[in-house]
Amino acid sequence: MMSIDNLVTGCGLSGAVIARLLADKGEKVLVIDKKNHIAGNIYDYRDENGIFIHKYGSHIFHTNNEKVWNFLNRFTSFNTYMHKVIAVIDGIETTIPFNINTLYDVFPQTLAKRLEEKLLEKFKYNTKVPILEFQKYNDSDLKFLSDYIYEKVFLQYTAKQWGKNPDEIDSAVTARVPVYISKDDRYFQDKYQGIPLNGYTKMVENILNHPNIEVKLNTDFKTFATANPDFIKKCRIFYTGSIDEYFNYKYGELPYRSVNFKFETYDREFYQSNAVVNYPCNYDFTRIHEYKYYLNDKSDKTVIAKEYSEYFENGKNERYYPIVNEDNKTLYQQYLKDTQQNVYFLGRLGDYKYYDMDKAAERAINLFEEIING
Numbered sequence: 001m002m003s004i005d006n007l008v009t010g011c012g013l014s015g016a017v018i019a020r021l022l023a024d025k026g027e028k029v030l031v032i033d034k035k036n037h038i039a040g041n042i043y044d045y046r047d048e049n050g051i052f053i054h055k056y057g058s059h060i061f062h063t064n065n066e067k068v069w070n071f072l073n074r075f076t077s078f079n080t081y082m083h084k085v086i087a088v089i090d091g092i093e094t095t096i097p098f099n100i101n102t103l104y105d106v107f108p109q110t111l112a113k114r115l116e117e118k119l120l121e122k123f124k125y126n127t128k129v130p131i132l133e134f135q136k137y138n139d140s141d142l143k144f145l146s147d148y149i150y151e152k153v154f155l156q157y158t159a160k161q162w163g164k165n166p167d168e169i170d171s172a173v174t175a176r177v178p179v180y181i182s183k184d185d186r187y188f189q190d191k192y193q194g195i196p197l198n199g200y201t202k203m204v205e206n207i208l209n210h211p212n213i214e215v216k217l218n219t220d221f222k223t224f225a226t227a228n229p230d231f232i233k234k235c236r237i238f239y240t241g242s243i244d245e246y247f248n249y250k251y252g253e254l255p256y257r258s259v260n261f262k263f264e265t266y267d268r269e270f271y272q273s274n275a276v277v278n279y280p281c282n283y284d285f286t287r288i289h290e291y292k293y294y295l296n297d298k299s300d301k302t303v304i305a306k307e308y309s310e311y312f313e314n315g316k317n318e319r320y321y322p323i324v325n326e327d328n329k330t331l332y333q334q335y336l337k338d339t340q341q342n343v344y345f346l347g348r349l350g351d352y353k354y355y356d357m358d359k360a361a362e363r364a365i366n367l368f369e370e371i372i373n374g
Helices: 013-024 066-070 100-106 108-124 142-160 201-208 221-227 230-233 327-334 359-374
Strands: 006-009 030-031 044-046 053-056 061-062 085-089 093-094 129-130 178-181 192-195 213-216 236-239 255-264 277-278 287-290 302-311 343-345
Touching: 013 201, 013 213, 013 359, 030 343, 044 201, 061 343, 061 359, 066 359, 085 142, 093 100, 093 327, 108 129, 129 236, 142 302, 221 230, 327 343
Parallel strands: 006 030, 006 236, 030 213, 085 277, 236 343
Antiparallel strands: 044 053, 061 192, 085 093, 129 178, 255 302, 277 287, 287 302
16 A cells, blocks of 8 residues: 555546556556446446446537547547537427527528528628627517527526526536527537547546556545544545535535436437537426437347436435536635645536536646646
């Protein structure tokens, strides 16, 4: 134990990346995780139907970051899947983000044409305009459009997903729901997109496959730290769990949204027309995932997951999305000030930030470079 230089708590993507970078530098790393599997919330597995299931919701990798892309390609190959999201609006299936094609799906052609012309007069082509910003324009047609999008695409979906009104949510979150002045139906426009050909779990397994890395599952940090106090004092600690949990919630709990997935199997080739279909205005669930689309799995059956958003409750469900606002940022900073010199926080929970996968990997790479070059 004493020969190990670093302890990484959590073997999701953030923990795996920092562990591998340290190991490649010749340092010994112990990675622990309280779950019974590696890969954290990007964990996937092939089920009895031959379908790769994303246990914790759909994960689509996308990035413009060459460094992140090149790093991950050491451990996996990706397919060329480009993600599209369908939404059911007024009973009509159409693509989101709301774009020029969407106009013609949901409105009469004469109205759609008029709206398209006005949008192109006001905004540059292939630009994204946040919905709340879009509401500020006074033109009657654009006002109608902004009200329609706000109500049909944004308002009710946001209320279901976050349990709050849009004005109670940080603008960085609302900016993720834009109006796209384009005919590009893809959800992401990044240069690199895809799903690991052998799944995310195998990718993380390959990242952790190094003689300098030891992995222990079913291992809680607090229990481990109590049993190994001298080790905890001497090693570097990279903590990807929730920062308030690390400090035993002494200033109070940081709030999160959680997600509950209801899995269903059907004796048919496909359940829906797309990998993800959103229901902004109908039903209690936010969206339905159908997993076989991602790696083009062949099966006479299909597996879907209906996604229900809910508040995180300790011991009941998983933390998914930090609820980022000024009060919660202040609470996070209060915890951060108490950080010991040998402890580093990272990941969506450690940094209390909404990271996509590429940003989580980038954060781990940047932190490693800061430590090595510091």
